[in-house]
Amino acid sequence: MAKKQRLTTSQRKDLRKKEDEYLENLNKKIEEYDPNTSKTILFKDLPLSPPTLKGLNGAAFLKLTDIQRESIPISLKGYDVLGSAKTGSGKTLAFLIPILEKLYREKWTEFDGLGALVISPTRELAMQIYEVLLKIGTYTSLSAGLVIGGKDVKFESERLSKINILIGTPGRILQHLDQAIALNTSNLQMLVLDEADRCLDMGFKKTLDAIVSNLPASRQTLLFSATQSQSLGDLARLSLTDYKTVGTMDPSKDKTDEGAATPKTLEQSYVETELADKLDILYSFIKSHLKHKMIVFLSSSKQVHFVYETFRKLQPGISLMHLHGRQKQKARTETLDKFSRAQQVCLFATDVVARGIDFPSVDWVIQVDCPEDADTYIHRVGRAARYGKKGKSLIMLTPQECEPFLKRLASKKIKLGKLTIKQAKKKSIKPQLQSLLFKDPELKYLGQKAFISYVRSIYIQKDKEVFNFESLATEAFANSLGLPGAPKIKIKGMKAIDRAKELKNTPRQLLALQQANDEGEIVKDKTKAVRTKYDKMFERKNQTILSEHYLNITQSQAAADEDEDFMTVKRQDHQLNEEELPALTVPTSNRGQKKALSKKASLSTKGNATKLVFDDDGEAHPVYELEGEEDFQKKGSAEAQKKDFLSKESDVMAEVDTGDKQVAKEKRQEKKRKRLELMRREMEMSLEEEEASSGEDVANAYVGTGNLSDDMEDEEEGNNTRKRARFSTATEETTHESDAGILELEEPETLEDLESLTSRLIQN
Numbered sequence: 001m002a003k004k005q006r007l008t009t010s011q012r013k014d015l016r017k018k019e020d021e022y023l024e025n026l027n028k029k030i031e032e033y034d035p036n037t038s039k040t041i042l043f044k045d046l047p048l049s050p051p052t053l054k055g056l057n058g059a060a061f062l063k064l065t066d067i068q069r070e071s072i073p074i075s076l077k078g079y080d081v082l083g084s085a086k087t088g089s090g091k092t093l094a095f096l097i098p099i100l101e102k103l104y105r106e107k108w109t110e111f112d113g114l115g116a117l118v119i120s121p122t123r124e125l126a127m128q129i130y131e132v133l134l135k136i137g138t139y140t141s142l143s144a145g146l147v148i149g150g151k152d153v154k155f156e157s158e159r160l161s162k163i164n165i166l167i168g169t170p171g172r173i174l175q176h177l178d179q180a181i182a183l184n185t186s187n188l189q190m191l192v193l194d195e196a197d198r199c200l201d202m203g204f205k206k207t208l209d210a211i212v213s214n215l216p217a218s219r220q221t222l223l224f225s226a227t228q229s230q231s232l233g234d235l236a237r238l239s240l241t242d243y244k245t246v247g248t249m250d251p252s253k254d255k256t257d258e259g260a261a262t263p264k265t266l267e268q269s270y271v272e273t274e275l276a277d278k279l280d281i282l283y284s285f286i287k288s289h290l291k292h293k294m295i296v297f298l299s300s301s302k303q304v305h306f307v308y309e310t311f312r313k314l315q316p317g318i319s320l321m322h323l324h325g326r327q328k329q330k331a332r333t334e335t336l337d338k339f340s341r342a343q344q345v346c347l348f349a350t351d352v353v354a355r356g357i358d359f360p361s362v363d364w365v366i367q368v369d370c371p372e373d374a375d376t377y378i379h380r381v382g383r384a385a386r387y388g389k390k391g392k393s394l395i396m397l398t399p400q401e402c403e404p405f406l407k408r409l410a411s412k413k414i415k416l417g418k419l420t421i422k423q424a425k426k427k428s429i430k431p432q433l434q435s436l437l438f439k440d441p442e443l444k445y446l447g448q449k450a451f452i453s454y455v456r457s458i459y460i461q462k463d464k465e466v467f468n469f470e471s472l473a474t475e476a477f478a479n480s481l482g483l484p485g486a487p488k489i490k491i492k493g494m495k496a497i498d499r500a501k502e503l504k505n506t507p508r509q510l511l512a513l514q515q516a517n518d519e520g521e522i523v524k525d526k527t528k529a530v531r532t533k534y535d536k537m538f539e540r541k542n543q544t545i546l547s548e549h550y551l552n553i554t555q556s557q558a559a560a561d562e563d564e565d566f567m568t569v570k571r572q573d574h575q576l577n578e579e580e581l582p583a584l585t586v587p588t589s590n591r592g593q594k595k596a597l598s599k600k601a602s603l604s605t606k607g608n609a610t611k612l613v614f615d616d617d618g619e620a621h622p623v624y625e626l627e628g629e630e631d632f633q634k635k636g637s638a639e640a641q642k643k644d645f646l647s648k649e650s651d652v653m654a655e656v657d658t659g660d661k662q663v664a665k666e667k668r669q670e671k672k673r674k675r676l677e678l679m680r681r682e683m684e685m686s687l688e689e690e691e692a693s694s695g696e697d698v699a700n701a702y703v704g705t706g707n708l709s710d711d712m713e714d715e716e717e718g719n720n721t722r723k724r725a726r727f728s729t730a731t732e733e734t735t736h737e738s739d740a741g742i743l744e745l746e747e748p749e750t751l752e753d754l755e756s757l758t759s760r761l762i763q764n
């Protein structure tokens, strides 16, 4: 690396003067620039700094798009901007270029801290903006950072102090603002909200308010989106006091087709179909478009998961991918990357990629589930036909959704062609799905989840004219997913209302009894009890999935219940005398209820219990019952009876004693036998060890004829010989010493043999 030449003071002064003059000149050009009269087509004709121009050139961005031509000069002049333009029209550069220019003109260095903040509603979009910034900002001396959920906050915050341009999702940015002292926003020059309407949507509003309250009021703010669904009042909250509107803000005011929020190069169509036929159509569509790149939108992660997993098993003949918000960030990023590079591929996705994501060359956007509104439709279809390229889209609408949703689109100047499906080409995959789900409980579980999430999504939709919960053909829909029937679902809101009603109408006493456990104790808060995976599984109702075991249990339980019924001797008199019953007063205090319902407490009020025994006829008697006087006298005098009783009892006792003695003797013998057995085994082991160490075994085992079978026989024979040598026949002497001094033993047959053997061994 060449050494930097040190400048003299006068040289430095000259340089600074030249820079100031250049900046003054640039500012003057910007002031004089009139976007209305200027016909600038190329970036190089705009009053931009050399590093930015070099960066744009390097990334092959030469010509301006419409939104860039309209908005960049205004932003350069320092106005707040409210910009809207069709999807894929180049809004990202429309806000990134002004950021670089603003910081350049402010002579921003890394020591000046955070100069610009870009907020994006999704991680994927934030990453994409960051990548574009890295491309065009290569020649600037500024630093950029990305903060999105799913990454380590500590890791991110350590790097924040040196960041000049920060891009992130609302939640994560706020988290850093709250936690990191390093993130100093007091100097912030620019705030950008990409997909501004989404950022202002419910859910993000509060976070955004909190972020904005941390920023200096003197900043410049740019808001961009392809759609503008929020009122200007919302935007004014973000201090767009002196702002300019650029782009196609209100398509309804535009009398030409140009005002439509979707690109001209996009060919849009719809198909009217029953909900239950959607997957069949989708499958047939994929099968007939194997050479295309397509995105299929579904309304929830669970549906995406289910369709991806089942279609993968059906193998339509094209590479399948899936992307949704419940996946780990790493998987999401990898899929994004792979899909961007692939040519022929089908991606099942949720709206997590509906906005802003710039996938190259998407041929088709298929919407299986109707989007929540026209704006979401616009963003979804905007993944195709980007930057002047051609693309196609197809939306499946149920007869219920069709008319009202097409009306919503028409109000945004979006017209769709109607497609009809040739019945001959339509292939039903229901039988395959049913068989897949039948064989694989995991898939069935996913199917149930998908079903539930779809039905819930319809229930919570705001636009009730489009989404009619009551008219849903749930049974047919469940069958279309391969499920044997529609799982019953709990709608949270509904349940809460029902519960409230129930609580209002149920007497407190009854509620207390309902809550009492077997011990009569009232369980205060059942929801706080720790529930295991299995508890949850067993609680799952109407779902035979993964619960075969559960069914077995419940069925056998039912059978057991029946058995019990069969075995129980039923009461004969079911008529209870009213007076027999205790007065039923239910205490109103918690303590009182608990006490009253406690078995222990109720027992304590009833005095001592009497123990009864039952005779052969089933009659109950006290344990000790006195005999009648007359019967007693009949059996002789008291003294004689006593003698007789004692002699009988002593006979019985003697008999029992003999038996006990016999048992004790057997136990002792058994113990002794075990002890001797143990000693015998130990002895054998020590002999084996001795033999092994003397090498005799080795010699026996490995002397062979060279013939394998012979050798084997010999070895077997040898082993037998060894065995025999050690345990010779019972007629021989029990033990004798061999010539080699090895103690040879005879296998003992009786306990006595063993005892004598052991004693001799010990002596030896």
Ligand SMILES: Nc1ncnc2c1ncn2[C@@H]1O[C@H](COP(=O)(O)OP(=O)(O)OP(=O)(O)O)[C@@H](O)[C@H]1O
Residues within 6 Å of the ligand: 060, 061, 062, 063, 064, 065, 068, 085, 086, 087, 088, 089, 090, 091, 092, 093, 225, 226, 355, 356, 357, 358, 382, 386, 387
């Ligand atoms: N001036 C340009 N010259 C060449 N290509 C451009 C230019 N501006 C943008 N593009 C390309 O056009 C595509 C769409 O740009 P961009 O993602 O910024 O669109 P967008 O308006 O933000 O879309 P969306 O509304 O979907 O977010 C990108 O691939 C981008 O590289």
